Amino acid sequence: MTEGMPVSEVRILSSVDEVGPAAWEELTKAADVDSSHGFLRFREYVEPGRSVLFTLGPPERPRGALRGVVAVPGSGLTSDPWKFVGSQAVLRLDAGTDEAEAASLRRAQRDLVRAAADPAGRAGDDGGEPLWQALTRGLGACLVVREFDRSELLCHPEADAAEARSVAARLVRAAQTSAAEHGAGAVAFPFVSPRDTLLRSVLTEAGFRGGAMTGASWVETGGYGSYEEFLAVLPSRRRRRYRLEEQRLLEAPDLTTAEVDPVRNAARIAELEARTLVKHGGLADAEAIRRARIELADRLPDDAVVIPAVIRDGRIIACALHLRGPRSVVFMTYGCDYDVEERGPAYPWAAFYHPIRTAIAHGASSVRLGLEGFEAKTRRGAVVEARELWVWTPDAAALARLGDLLELVGERNTSYLGRFSQ
Structure with a gap:
């Protein structure tokens, strides 16, 4: 993690309403409808969990923002990374997978989840506890910063490369340092694009670990x-x-x-x-x-x-x-x-x-088709691109095991998504 980075200019809010429509539209004028003030207010209404908005700069003219929500038991699969990475779906097992290989992959996933949830090995037998519940019990809920196929980082369109990097680093650092205050034990960016080089670089420097979990698709128009x-x-x-x-x-x-x-x-x-x-x-x-x-x-x-x-x-x-x-x-x-x-x-x-x-x-310029469902989408000409889950937690031993888990499922998903390349 980058130490000593000032976060005094970061404001931690509970709603995009605290920014106001005019200031928000100025920040996102180069973005699209799913970055708009109205749409994010809708997401605050519909998503379970505590909403958190990090903004950098004066209230009337923010220079950047990250929006997150603290996952709760009622959060859906795409809103709780523990449910996603703890599901067998991310192993991409199919009829062609050898039974012994499938059993080995399930066992490796379970063992890595248990090691991350309980690095000291204190828990004993899990009694069949769902993997996502083990992660939530051991590490705490996730502060989830997610989009599907746009950058999670919103930066003022007039910012140059140096300012954009500084904005991204400060906002990510603020999410890390304030996670516990919001009832979260980890910070997760579950759908990062491999092309989002700025955000991926900042996450790497901040100590996050990442790996491919799914993919997004679109048709170019x-x-x-x-x-x-x-x-x-x-x-x-x-x-x-x-x-x-x-x-x-x-x-x-x-x-x-x-x-x-x-x-x-x-x-x-x-x-x-x-x-x-x-x-x-x-x-x-x-x-x-x-x-x-x-x-x-x-x-x-x-x-x-x-x-x-x-x-x-x-x-x-x-x-x-x-x-x-x-x-x-x-x-x-x-x-x-x-x-x-x-x-x-x-x-x-x-x-x-x-x-x-x-x-x-x-x-x-495009029709954006969201996650999964790749067969039907690629048959009609959609482009598929990986989406990576990046996770950070303050416990170094737990983070190392999470990194191993993300590497395991990342390799499976990279191979799977390769079937749909055009």
Whole structure:
């Protein structure tokens, strides 16, 4: 860790509201919709756990910021790095993995988690305790600083390289020194891009350990004057997929497509999103989702929340939620009524083709597709890039074991993500 770095200019806040919209928009004017004041207020509303905002500089003109939340038991997989790194999913075991190798990997993951959670070896038998609970018990909750596919570091666009590095170092140092005050035993950046060389360098100097855990993907849409121009440069097989799937949807006699109002249709949108969550093994509270959709629409400009929907007999049977920003269209969620068998290619249209058309029509450079789901995304031309989990905890022995764990799962994920390189 870098010693002696001043943090006196860092302000530790509980909400982006303490900065104010004008000052925040000045700081993030070169960023996108998911950095906006309104969207971050929405995240404060919807995410469980204690929100923490680190800003550097005067309140009326901050020069940089990091936003975090202290994970709680109710935090989701993407909001609690202990749940993520403690899951078997990060080992990327599949039907082709030898049983002996799979058992060895599970054992190594378990042993490294237990060693990190209890470096002195005092705990004895874990009694089948879930790995994420062992990490939380032994190290404490994480102060989680996360985005998906933009830099976690927000720096004023007028800052030169030297100032940007100083801002990043001071903010990271503030997160480390104040973690315990916020009830956290570790600081984690779970989705860092390998291209974010500034942040990765600062994290390394601050003593963090890192490794690839997952990947984010996007479709590049910049430079195209029309959707047809975009299609024309696709490989022939992919272009045929685009056209056939859209054609099937357009020709379905009882299906129509439209953008629908997110507030008037919030209950149905929430019901469909809940069904998708349950289908994929998650827990869902449709009423909480409904309130969140209304809150999101209330926090952002009217044209920022886009809901492309597939409709049958006047009823929405599938829909996606996207954010339309000045630089990209951001995929957020998908919902579907799986009891409707004849729903056509509703998913690729709502998740890919409609947002690609939207991005091109508004001059956005990409459609950002979030994490995982790589097969469906790469079949339609998405670029996949690793996302790295970087973790720090003040106990040197625990940090060393965490580093070994991140190295193990990082190697597995790097190999896995290589399957999707284009």
